[in-house]
Amino acid sequence: MSETPIDLEPQLSIQPSSQPEPERRLQPPPLLQLPLPSRDTPETHQQTQIQPELQLSESNPEHQHQVKPVWINHRRLLLLFLFGLSLCGAILGIIYYIHQNLQTRSNNQAGTETPCLSPACQWASTRLSMSADPFKQPCDYFLFTCGSDRLSPDSGGRQRGQGIPGHPQNQKEKAEWPERRGQSQDRGLIEQKIVDRKTVLLQYLKEILESNDRPGSTAVQKTKGFYHSCLDTKSIDTAGAEPFLTLIQKLGGWAVSGQWNQTDFNSTLSLLMRDYTTFPFFNLYVGKDPNEIAQGTTKRYIQIDQPDLLIPIEWNSKTQKSEAKTQTLRPFLASCYSYLALLGAPPSTRMRHVGMFISLSSELAVASAPLDYRLSKRQLFQRMTIKELQSQAPAIDWLGCLQAAFHPLPLIADDHVLLHNLPYIVQMSRIIGKWLDRHELSTSAPLHTYMVLNLLHTLMPALDSKFSETAKNLSVALGNTEGIAPRWKHCVLETERGFDLVLRELLNERTAHREAEEIIQNIFSSFKSKLNELKWTDQKSIQFVMKKVQSLIPRLWTTKEISSEAELDLLFSKVTVSTSSFFSNYVQLLSLWQKRRSQLLTELTEEPDVLSVTPFLLGDELLFPMGMFVPSHFHPTYPRAMNYGVMGFLIAKDLLHLILPDIYAQSETVHSVGECVWAHYLTVTEKTGRDGVSSLSASQLQEVWVQYSALQIALQAYHQTLKNHPSDTSMSGLSHTRLFLTSFSQVNCDSDPYRELMPLEPSFLITVICAKSDLCPTSLQCFNKTQQHPLQAC
Structure with a gap:
């Protein structure tokens, strides 16, 4: 109390x-x-x-x-x-909201995202898991230039993608592509990073040709049958040279074999052009006149050019003439001698015929000239009628030969053609006339032998491997170190030559049109936004560029009318494919190629090219080939982050190259951003101040800006899709921005005409992007290197 x-x-x-x-x-x-x-x-x-x-x-x-x-x-x-x-x-609610918001933005983990489990994603995920993670290995992964050799998997380095540069519509680009070193044939476990676009497309076409998903139409079965007969090298080698010798006998024989009926020169030439697409003395192709393209004209013309000479030559800049040097003539002579031996020519006559062949080849070679020289002399696209051409080069029956090559089109002497080296055509006619007048040589025997050996090179892909080995040995002797394309790649390219219409429809069926159109439109929209951010040197430049861009209509390049199976079957109804004779199949392919060339002359629209892998301009249309949107670069079931990180970047880079080829002189931004990115590289690699690496040329700075801007454009487009459609799937435990950047890090120095200008590995650009801390899911720093000052955003 x-x-x-x-x-x-x-x-x-x-x-x-x-x-x-x-x-x-x-x-x-x-x-x-x-x-x-x-x-x-x-x-x-x-x-x-x-x-x-x-x-x-x-x-x-x-x-x-x-x-x-x-x-x-x-x-x-x-x-x-x-x-x-x-x-x-x-x-706690505020903390939870902030945490969820940051997790959504950074997406370091994919625990809250739905993983992609489609077969395509499972394959891509396996491939991705075998790749170096840029956020775990920044020191080893980003510091290799495009020209460096391929490094070990542990270091995460990569070899530059190989391929033939140039515009996709260039017919020469349909040649064989060299094999990438170290590339596994196992499609499920490829050690290399994403390869160049052309190889990706060829691999996809290979899968289509080897698939057994459904029987398919008769035309499809013939296409696949042709491809498989090409792969059967055992049967080809067993046949040896016999198929070619049998064909020569059907053509009237030849002097080397001792059996020749002395056929007329122009008759033999017309036959080779019509049935075997062989052009020994000049080249033929179909194309538009660039002087008319600006006027919207779609007319196509026969175009006549100098031939692809068999003899190795070099251009002498002092004499302004082509010439054959002794050190190259010796291995060439040896190869010609080997060809005649393989064809069974008597030893006593081989050297005489080889000598005349080389003599004629050398005379024709002197009259030829490289492209840059002909451009400087304005020798390209010279227009004249067939009648006028006949008067300038009378040794050739021009109307008869052209009518044979473009049968059944009704050509007349008043039709116009375009010449690309008229001085060569004139000189070639004089040389042929001279050899025809030399009666001591059994009339036109040397000219006939010259045509037969050119036909041999046309048909060599379908002959015994001993012939191609001889050609390879010559190539090595001339200093060419590029490897030979694998047989499957060679067979895909040959199949496309004759059955391109079938492959086009098969590719069209498998293309995700809606998803492809969506990424095209989104990247193009982001591209236009990027143009508005540039600091232009004058108002006139930006007005010209923006007017051009606003008028463009980007779309997927597909055929206007889809061919039905019945139409394709009818088109190839006369083709008979043998499972055991690739030579006979190949001869039919040459005939199909000739018919295709004739159709090109009358077509008014630009039909899709199966092997195109980069966009191009056609009037106001910006066309994107279907061949761009194939695995492993693109798939409709991939997370959008992966599609935008790879294909989005490539599309943006193509747009910048195509529409702004000389932007360096028009915008101050190009120089400043290029210098900023290069400063990042010098800082991280500790190369500042060393001779030869501290500065870049204007072309190099522009390419650095192009690829850095392309990455920004693709990332901006992807973020915009997330705003419109917040959900996206994940892969390999990654999602959103991290998956985007990790996928991008697999893109090799792309195989395009600008690859030699890129002084650093494109994946290094992630380091520069991550200088903006709010863009990257985790910090990206190389802790082995001390940086006195934090890197600034470019």
């Missing part, structure tokens, strides 16, 4: 003395005040329960001092507890 006054004293001290005690006790704490109920409610019952307690308090003042303050404190403690609980809940 003695402790009670001590405990109650503080409580009594808070009671205001000016207020009567009974009234003070009837007022509840402010936070618990409720409106008076009008009916008998639970609140009324509660008030009734309180009344006895109040009465007791009034009758016992001591008890009143003990109970009332405790009750008030309990209520206040309860209020404080509830308020604190609410405050903590609000804080």
Whole structure:
């Protein structure tokens, strides 16, 4: 009892003395005040329960001092507890929201994302997991230039993609592509990074030709049958040279074999052009006149060019003439001798015929000239009629030969043709006339031998491998170190030559049109936004470029009318494919190629090229070939992050090259951004101040800007798709921005005409992008290198 006054004293001290005690006790704490109920409610019952307690308090003042303050404190403690609980809940909610928002932006983990489990994704995921992660190995992964040799898998380095540069519509680009070193034939476990676009497309066409998903139409079966007969090298080698010798006998024989009926020169030439697409003395192809393209004309012309000479020659800049040097003539002579031996020519006559062949080849070679020289002399696209050409080069029966090559088109002497080296054509006619007048050589025997050996090179892909080995040995002797393309790649290219219409429809069936169109439109929209960010040197430049861009219509390059199976079957109804004789199949392919060339002359629209892998301009249309959108670069089931990280970047890079070929002189941004990116590279690689690496040329700076801007464009387009459609799948435990950048890091120095200008590995650009901390999911720093100053955003 003695402790009670001590405990109650503080409580009594808070009671205001000016207020009567009974009234003070009837007022509840402010936070618990409720409106008076009008009916008998639970609140009324509660008030009734309180009344006895109040009465007791009034009758016992001591008890009143003990109970009332405790009750008030309990209520206040309860209020404080509830308020604190609410405050903590609000804080936790804010923290959870911020965490979720940051997780959505960075996407370091894909635990909340749906993993992509399609077969294409499973294959790509396996491939991705075998690749170096740029966010785990920044020191080893980004510091190799495009020209460096392929490094070990542990270091994460890569070899530059190989291929033939040039415009995809260039027919010469349909030649064989060299094999990438170290590339595995196992499509499921490829150690290399993403290869160049042309090889990716050829691999995809290979899968189509080797698939057994459905029987297919007759035309499809013939296409696949041709491809498989090409792969059957055992049967080809077993046949040896006999198929070619049998064909020569059908053509009238030749002097080397001792059996020749001395066929007419122009008759033999017309036959080779019509049935075997062989052009020994000049080249033929179909194309438009660039002087008419600007006017919107779609007419095509026969174009006549100098031939692809068999004899190796070099251009002498001093004499302004081509010449054959002794050190190259010796291995060439040896190869010609080997060809005649393989064809069974008597040893006593081989050297004489080889000597005349080389003599004639050398005379023709002197009249030829490289492209840059002919451009400087304005010798390209010279227009004249067939009649005028006949008067300038009378040794060739031009109307007869052209009618044979473009049968059944009704050509006349007044039709126009385009010449690409008229001086060569004139000189070639004189040389042929001279050799025809040399009666001591059994009339036109050397000219006939020259044509037969050119036919041999046309048919060599279908002959015994001993012939191609001879050609390879010559190539090595001339200093060519490029490897020979694998047989499957060679067979895909040969199949496309004759059955391109079938492959086009098969590719069209498998192309994800909607997804491809979507990424095209999104990248193009982001590309236009990027142009507005540039600092232009003058207003006239930006107006010209923007007007050009705004007028363009980007779309997937597909055929206007899809050919039905019945139409394709009818078109190839006369083709008979043998499973055991690739030579006979190949001869039919040459006939198909000739018919295709004739059709090109009359077509008004640009038909899709199966082997195209880069966009091009056709009037106001910006056309993207279907061959761009194939695995492993693109697949409709891939996460969008992966599609935009690879294909989005490649599309953006193509757009910048195509539409802004000389942007360096028009925008200050190109120089400043290029210098900024290069400064990053010098800082990270610690090369600043070394001779030869501290500065770049204008062309190199522009290429650095192009590829860095292409990455920004693709990333911006992807982020915009996330705003419109927030969900995206994940792969290999990665999603969104991290998957985007990791996928991009697999893109090799792309095989295009600008690859030699890129002084650093494109994947290094991730380091520069990540200088903006808000863009990357995790920090990207090489902790083995100390940086005194943080890298700035470019």
